[in-house]
Amino acid sequence: MKEKRLFGTNGVRGVVGERMTPELVLRIGQALGAMRPGPIAVGRDTRTSGPVLVHALKSGLLASGCDVVDCGVLPTPALQFIVRDTFAAGAMVTASHNPPQYNGVKVIEHDGTEMGDREVIALERRLFDGDFALRDWMNLGTETLAPDLVGRYLDAILARFPGGIGEGMTVAVDPGSGPAALTTPALLRRMGCEVHTINGEPDGTFPGRLPEPTPDGLAPLADLVLETGAAFGVAHDGDADRAVFVDDRGRYVEENHEFALIARHVCRRRRGVIVTPVSTSQLIEDIAEETGCTVRYTPVGSIYVARTMLELIRDGVPVAFGGEGNGGLIYPDHQFCRDGGMTAATMVGLLAGEEKRLSELLDGLPPFHFISERIETGRAGEVVAAVESGFPGYSADRTDGIRISKDRTWALVRPSGTEPIVRVMVEAPDRRSAEAMRDAIRGRIAPLLD
Numbered sequence: 001m002k003e004k005r006l007f008g009t010n011g012v013r014g015v016v017g018e019r020m021t022p023e024l025v026l027r028i029g030q031a032l033g034a035m036r037p038g039p040i041a042v043g044r045d046t047r048t049s050g051p052v053l054v055h056a057l058k059s060g061l062l063a064s065g066c067d068v069v070d071c072g073v074l075p076t077p078a079l080q081f082i083v084r085d086t087f088a089a090g091a092m093v094t095a096s097h098n099p100p101q102y103n104g105v106k107v108i109e110h111d112g113t114e115m116g117d118r119e120v121i122a123l124e125r126r127l128f129d130g131d132f133a134l135r136d137w138m139n140l141g142t143e144t145l146a147p148d149l150v151g152r153y154l155d156a157i158l159a160r161f162p163g164g165i166g167e168g169m170t171v172a173v174d175p176g177s178g179p180a181a182l183t184t185p186a187l188l189r190r191m192g193c194e195v196h197t198i199n200g201e202p203d204g205t206f207p208g209r210l211p212e213p214t215p216d217g218l219a220p221l222a223d224l225v226l227e228t229g230a231a232f233g234v235a236h237d238g239d240a241d242r243a244v245f246v247d248d249r250g251r252y253v254e255e256n257h258e259f260a261l262i263a264r265h266v267c268r269r270r271r272g273v274i275v276t277p278v279s280t281s282q283l284i285e286d287i288a289e290e291t292g293c294t295v296r297y298t299p300v301g302s303i304y305v306a307r308t309m310l311e312l313i314r315d316g317v318p319v320a321f322g323g324e325g326n327g328g329l330i331y332p333d334h335q336f337c338r339d340g341g342m343t344a345a346t347m348v349g350l351l352a353g354e355e356k357r358l359s360e361l362l363d364g365l366p367p368f369h370f371i372s373e374r375i376e377t378g379r380a381g382e383v384v385a386a387v388e389s390g391f392p393g394y395s396a397d398r399t400d401g402i403r404i405s406k407d408r409t410w411a412l413v414r415p416s417g418t419e420p421i422v423r424v425m426v427e428a429p430d431r432r433s434a435e436a437m438r439d440a441i442r443g444r445i446a447p448l449l450d
């Protein structure tokens with residue numbers, strides 16, 4: 001298969017005015033309109049460059065004859081929900097967790113999933129070759145503004161929980177000045193929760209924190225949780241397909257812990273396969289065993305998780321849950337993409353049915369230690385091969401790079417798709433074992449580094 005030139009795993013991104021220009025987005029609109037003729041829904045996050053780029057996108061779509069429905073500012077999973085089975089395609093102007101000077105476009109298929117590799121390559125070919133026609137004055141598309149469509153998404157989430165399930169629960173929400181400012185606090189209030197917010201106004205200058213939720217950036221959310229006695233705090237990345245948490249003691253919840261707890265909650269009610277990338281903590285194996293489920297690993301990237309879930313279901317295999325160890329969780333009875341609003345709501349549902357506090361549930365999970373580092377090398381293929389052959393007695397998985405594992409220790413060595421580096425991840429039950437494994441890998445590949 002040919003390589004993608006423009007798009008990464010999560011759409012095309014770049015610094016506005018440099019790589020990310022109105023001209024580029026215009027061409028994306030023209031190419032998409034030619035490839036997926038039919039009504040197309042568009043939306044954007046809160047970035048200052050959003051209006052500029054969304055107008056360029058719409059111009060391209062309209063010029064190629066597509067009718068455009070502009071859903072305004074909303075989370076990516078909300079647009080994906082709106083698109084599914086209703087529009088020929090969708091396009092979201094967002095740079096997700098990237099800093100404020102970035103923006104980008106995520107293309108959404110008719111089934112609500114992000115566009116896959118093969119189709120993205122076809123889209124890029126049209127874009128670079130100028131393989132799209134300008135329609136004449138009688139055949140241009142029409143534009144409709146539909147900021148209220150987001151209500152469908154909120155209603156669909158609410159319908160999955162008993163009415164008033166959050167009554168008596170105080171929660172703290174940090175939408176990070178992103179589009180979830182317009183959805184998650186309202187959603188949790190409608191579930192009955194008392195909601196306190198921080199960074200709760202849409203603002204593309206991101207005055208409170210950067211779009212990537214980090215432990216440092218969420219310190220004020222942790223304070224708010226402690227001040228208000230909240231059961232938890234929840235924060236989103238810049239387009240709210242991910243949700244991360246602070247527990248009732250103000251501690252940042254490691255995202256693999258989040259995945260494990262929510263997977264346990266979901267899989268107690270729904271058996272089948274849990275789909276996740278090879279970079280996820282083995283905690284998910286423990287949860288699978290406990291709930292009578294199995295784990296299927298995919299390459300790193302939420303699109304591969306979503307597509308594998310759909311393929312399994314097409315083959316008649318029951319799928320229980322999907323997600324990544326970064327707060328991006330996929331609920332197969334809701335939709336096949338990461339959904340931060342659904343994750344916030346599910347935490348309310350989880351805690352409403354629990355005697356224990358979130359902190360107690362987290363402390364009950366088995367301990368693990370993660371090490372993650374990047375190594376510069378132009379010889380990524382040889383590095384992977386050296387690790388594969390260098391650890392006899394370990395089981396090896398070539399789903400994405402090389403993942404070796406034995407007992408409760410594993411390592412993933414994975415070439416980057418875009419830079420001359422390999423990423424190394426190690427997980428073990430404690431720091432010493434993790435460092436020993438990391439050192440063994442360093443020793444094995446040292447002769448290959450300049």
Ligand code: MG
Nearest residue numbers: 096237239241
């Ligand atoms: Mg995101």
